[in-house]
Amino acid sequence: MARILAKALNCADINSKGDPCTKCSSCVAIKEGSFVDMIEIDAASNRGIDDIREIKDKIKLAPTMGKNKVYIIDEVHMLTNEAFNALLKTLEEPPKKTTFVLCTTELHKVPDTIKSRCQVYRFKRATMPQLIEKLKEITKSEKIKISEKDLEKIALASLGGFRDAETLLQQVSDGELSVDSLVGMGSKEVYIELTDHLMSGNSGSAIRIISKVYEEGLDLYVWTGEYLRYLREMLFIKSGVKEEVSGATSELLAEMEEQASRLSVGWLLNAMNSILEEHKNIKTSFIPQLPVEMALAKIGGGEELLSGGGSLGIPEAPKQPTTSPGIGKKMPKDEKEEEEKEQEEPEEDAKPEKEKKNTPEDKEETSLITLENLEEKWKEFIKRSRELNHSLTALLKSGKPVNVEGKFVILEVFYPFHKERLESPQNRKLIEKLMSEIYDARLSLKCVLSKEKPKKLKTGESGNLTDLNIAPAEVVFNKDSVLEAFDGGLPLI
Structure with missing residues (x-):
């Protein structure tokens, strides 16, 4: 398209619609690539400020063969920021009889300062019928035998590009390859x-x-x-x-x-x-x-x-393991478990099916474990956590379990930092795995911030998370102990 524009700017016999004649000396020279006033630059390999400065030095020269000099910069988005800045003034005030054609496939990478100084034309991708019609013309003129179905596959694989479609067709015809193996x-x-x-x-x-x-x-x-x-x-x-x-x-x-x-x-x-x-x-x-x-x-x-079930195809969660006698029952989530529960509790058979589905008990989620059961094994849970991560043990010691809601153990902590660390993905995974081993249930942890401040255990001590928040004890200077420790005999002031 850029070369067609260069032909139109230099054609000696352009028609009323602006189309070049393709027969005059300028059109023929541009087609053959020998037109000295059309300069093509690949910005992917000539992207620096020195390349743009070289253009600025040569641009002052008048055209020699045709009426206008045309600079075609391909893949212009590959230019560096310094090169774009050097090009700004030239684009804003180009010399007479000089035209710049900037080509790009990624317009969003071209700076707005450049786009504001240009007329922007966006080309749409070719449609399937257009591509197939073009390919049929080529196969007819080149006498290539290929099925229409294969032409459709080539057109689809070219993603709306005439050049890509023609390249694929050439590979299929010259290499005698199947379209499926190629695309x-x-x-x-x-x-x-x-x-x-x-x-x-x-x-x-x-x-x-x-x-x-x-x-x-x-x-x-x-x-x-x-x-x-x-x-x-x-x-x-x-x-x-x-x-x-x-x-x-x-x-x-x-x-x-x-x-x-x-x-x-x-x-x-x-x-x-x-x-x-x-x-x-x-x-x-x-x-x-x-x-x-x-x-x-x-x-x-x-x-x-399928459409009758209306499900998204999400795999069903695995069944919960059998709980110990002290652990509460989990409410059923599918029809199979509902039927098993109905067999264990015959008195509910008399209730209508709709009534059973709408009862408040079904809407509320029953806790998997009671707080009493949780506290019984909490010390063991803290002790076992030391085997996994010492810092995790310190974080768990800084809080206390206050409630159980469904599958969540509610842990009360005093500082947002403790809450953030305990609920981090890595620590949450370790906690859930350990709870599953100790309590025989799929439990997770949820932290809540306490409204109260931690009680001071001793003078200068705050909390029991680590020894970093404990104030240092008062230093008592003892002359004899210093001499003994350093085995010295020098006089001490």
Whole structure:
């Protein structure tokens, strides 16, 4: 585009619409790269202030071949700040018959002071139909035999760029390679099959598809990214904007719509989130297919994740271990545990089902352990914590348990620093693990600040956290003890 603009500025026979003739000496010279008044600069390799100063020295010279001198600076965002500052004055007051064309793919990296002195034109990405039409013209003129389906894959992989699409087409035709092996994409039919397996909870069949893709030599990073694109298109169909779906025939689109009717939006969001979390790990993983397999194992949750169940596909939490006689009962959270409780308590069978679900007891969370049970083993808990971390023991000694709310042990502390340290992720993990071993229950810690100040235990002493907050004892000077300690005989003043 920059060269076309240079042709228009120097064309000897420009038409009324501003298009160059492409036949005059200037247009031909620009096309052949021999036009001395068009200077192309790669800012990625000529990005310093000295390069800009060299331009400023040469810019004063008048054009020799054409009517205007054109400076094309490609990847202008790569210039240093000093180079941009040196270019400011030139852009603000350029010499007559001189035009600067700054090209960039990352406009946000160009300083505002530069953009304010330029006319900014943003080019949109080419659409799929435009790319496919251009590729068809090339295949027809070059007599390249390739299916329309492969052209669609090339257009999709080029991400809206004509140059990238033409480069991919050249690689396929010259190297006689399959499009799938080159761009690392899979067909939508495979993605439909993969989604069916995940919907039915058949993670094994889904993982076998990944193994086959890896064995065929496809780029798993790209292949998984395209599956994310497929799930995104399924979300479009589910949301009623199927016109956003690209690269699908009418038969394939109908099959996608049928599959989307059996999915919930929650399932799609959960699936996309699981794949996004693992997608970035593919390139750094020792086993490239492992992150993808982990994501598919998370997604394949079974029939309850379909539109009828309305679940997000979040795995069910593991059951609590059996509690000791002194530990309180945990309220049921699923229908299976409700049925077991109903069998143990026959008197509740007479109650209507709706009444049982709406009782206040079901809404409140029963504590996993009583305060009395907690205090019985608290000294043992403090003692065991010393094996894990001495500073953690000191922090625990600085507070006292005052209550138990559900699965949270409420610990009263006197200072915000103690609360912050005890609730840090590292200490919280150690505390929860130790509580699980001692109290045989999944407990966590929650700290509250006391309204009272810690009681002074002795004169000059505050609290019992560490010896750092204890005032030093009064120093008593003893002449004989000093002589004995230092084995000296010098007179002491």
